[in-house]
Amino acid sequence: MRFLTDPTYDLTYSDVFMVPSRSDVTSRLDVDLTSTDGLATPTPLVAANMTAVSGRRMAETMARRGGLAIFPQDIPSDVVGKSIAKVKRSHPLFDTAVTVDPTTTLGETLSLIPKRAHGVAVVVDGDRPMGLVSPEQADGVDRFSQARDVMTTDLLTVDADSDPESVFNALSAAHQELAVAVDAEGLLVGVTTAKGALRSTIYSPALDAEGRLRAGVAVGINGDVRSKVRAALDNRADVLVMDTAHGFQEKMISALGIAREVRDEYARETGRQVLIVAGNVVTAEGVTDLVAAGADIVKVGVGPGAMCTTRMQTGVGRPQFSAVLECAAAAKEHGKAIWADGGVRHPRDVALALAAGAGSVMIGSWFAGTYESTGNLMNDNDGRIYKESFGMASARAVRNRTRDQSPFSRARAALFEEGISSSRMYLDPQRPGVEDLLDWITSGVRSSCTYAGARNLSEFADRAVVGIQSGSGYEEGRPVAQSW
Ligand SMILES: NC(=O)C1=CN([C@@H]2O[C@H](COP(=O)(O)OP(=O)(O)OC[C@H]3O[C@@H](n4cnc5c(N)ncnc54)[C@H](OP(=O)(O)O)[C@@H]3O)[C@@H](O)[C@H]2O)C=CC1
Numbered sequence: 395m396r397f398l399t400d401p402t403y404d405l406t407y408s409d410v411f412m413v414p415s416r417s418d419v420t421s422r423l424d425v426d427l428t429s430t431d432g433l434a435t436p437t438p439l440v441a442a443n444m445t446a447v448s449g450r451r452m453a454e455t456m457a458r459r460g461g462l463a464i465f466p467q468d469i470p471s472d473v474v475g476k477s478i479a480k481v482k483r484s485h486p487l488f489d490t491a492v493t494v495d496p497t498t499t500l501g502e503t504l505s506l507i508p509k510r511a512h513g514v515a516v517v518v519d520g521d522r523p524m525g526l527v528s529p530e531q532a533d534g535v536d537r538f539s540q541a542r543d544v545m546t547t548d549l550l551t552v553d554a555d556s557d558p559e560s561v562f563n564a565l566s567a568a569h570q571e572l573a574v575a576v577d578a579e580g581l582l583v584g585v586t587t588a589k590g591a592l593r594s595t596i597y598s599p600a601l602d603a604e605g606r607l608r609a610g611v612a613v614g615i616n617g618d619v620r621s622k623v624r625a626a627l628d629n630r631a632d633v634l635v636m637d638t639a640h641g642f643q644e645k646m647i648s649a650l651g652i653a654r655e656v657r658d659e660y661a662r663e664t665g666r667q668v669l670i671v672a673g674n675v676v677t678a679e680g681v682t683d684l685v686a687a688g689a690d691i692v693k694v695g696v697g698p699g700a701m702c703t704t705r706m707q708t709g710v711g712r713p714q715f716s717a718v719l720e721c722a723a724a725a726k727e728h729g730k731a732i733w734a735d736g737g738v739r740h741p742r743d744v745a746l747a748l749a750a751g752a753g754s755v756m757i758g759s760w761f762a763g764t765y766e767s768t769g770n771l772m773n774d775n776d777g778r779i780y781k782e783s784f785g786m787a788s789a790r791a792v793r794n795r796t797r798d799q800s801p802f803s804r805a806r807a808a809l810f811e812e813g814i815s816s817s818r819m820y821l822d823p824q825r826p827g828v829e830d831l832l833d834w835i836t837s838g839v840r841s842s843c844t845y846a847g848a849r850n851l852s853e854f855a856d857r858a859v860v861g862i863q864s865g866s867g868y869e870e871g872r873p874v875a876q877s878w
Pocket residue numbers: 443614615616637638639640643645674695696697698699702704736785786787795807810812
């Protein structure tokens with residue numbers, strides 16, 4: 395990447411823009427979005443290790459569309475183990491269905507449907523699909539009715555080995571919303587909408603060596619790091635994230651040394667080599683020290699996050715575009731990569747982070763406002779739907795993380811709150827599922843690459859030409875919804 399004119403101060407994503415270059419990339423579909431961070435995930439996006447964001451449904455969906463999700467450090471290890479096992483059992487193309495027994499009440503069925511974006515529950519007899527219940531069928535029906543009394547039995551079943559294009563065509567021909575995939579015994583494997591089938595022709599899933607969906611686990615730097623790292627690896631984490639707010643500290647350096655030792659020991663025993671991500675830092679010096687201590691990927695970003703109060707409280711942090719640019723260059727010198735973590739609110743921010751050299755981009759709060767995030771769906775007074783989000787250094791998260799400590803230690807830890815405990819992340823009515831956001835982001839990034847004449851992300855980081863803009867320059871680029 396090069397600047398049109400060199401900046402004299404540090405920059406956020408909103409401070410910069412890209413100019414087009416002469417391009418011989420004739421289609422956006424010719425752009426390869428494989429991450430350049432050493433993980434080579436087909437989509438360079440990671441759902442943040444935040445309790446309000448990444449659980450099993452987020453992990454499964456992100457990996458199915460080529461990205462990753464990281465289970466947060468606050469989730470008990472046995473729960474992480476069970477969740478990863480479920481992710482690994484889920485189908486790489488078909489979405490896991492919301493299933494109910496024939497006798498489940500309509501009220502309960504309706505409460506389960508929003509757990510997934512496809513908007514329907516499959517009624518099963520054991521694992522055999524019998525019918526479908528959608529919210530539309532529930533109109534005017536008593537909430538104590540049973541699923542079997544409400545369901546439609548007009549099912550479009552497809553073989554689980556069918557290719558996505560033929561599933562798309564079958565759905566169009568049958569004018570159906572949902573295809574139910576079954577195995578050779580007629581047992582339920584998963585479901586897909588026409589859009590889901592279409593997506594499966596555009597995205598490739600992020601798979602481990604055994605062809606199962608990948609997921610990552612975050613580990614804090616306090617306590618028994620050795621056991622925590624080993625537990626994460628035994629739980630089949632495909633990536634390990636050593637996680638703390640201030641990654642440029644001695645405790646992180648020694649935790650990384652332990653993590654590397656345990657990781658290498660595990661690799662010798664199992665043949666499975668897992669990359670270590672560590673952060674967060676915002677300077678080249680921070681990157682150099684974490685790489686020397688054993689990080690394969692360095693996580694970059696202090697204070698850009700939407701749930702973050704660090705900058706207001708401490709004055710510490712750095713505008714994210716400049717942090718990413720400097721840290722990516724430093725990591726490249728050591729043959730390593732970075733993740734740009736936090737501050738992403740528009741597809742353009744992802745494109746700019748990748749232009750600045752990020753290997754992948756981590757997103758938290760934006761993804762909290764989707765069906766797949768961990769929280770429950772809520773309605774505000776105007777009937778808009780949202781989910782609650784909170785920062786990992788908020789009083790709420792600290793209370794949870796320190797639950798096994800003495801009341802005195804907990805009270806002391808609570809003094810150092812650096813995040814918001816409750817915020818509303820509204821679901822975008824146009825893009826309520828995380829896959830909708832992925833479509834929006836990846837189509838934007840593909841387009842950015844063709845404007846730069848880049849066929850892949852490493853060419854993009856080489857070729858992008860970035861300028862600095864005023865507040866009114868940024869404002870000019872925003873669409874206007876009504877006349878002025
Ligand atoms: N990217 C960002 O800007 C930020 C991210 N976070 C996220 O919040 C979560 C909690 O992280 P964290 O607060 O580090 O908690 P952790 O529980 O991971 O512990 C951090 C350790 O580092 C020590 N420490 C020393 N200086 C600092 C400092 N300035 N800030 C924080 N810890 C420090 C703490 O000691 P002691 O408590 O005794 O000081 C503690 O032992 C993580 O998921 C992290 O990623 C939090 C803040 C900023």
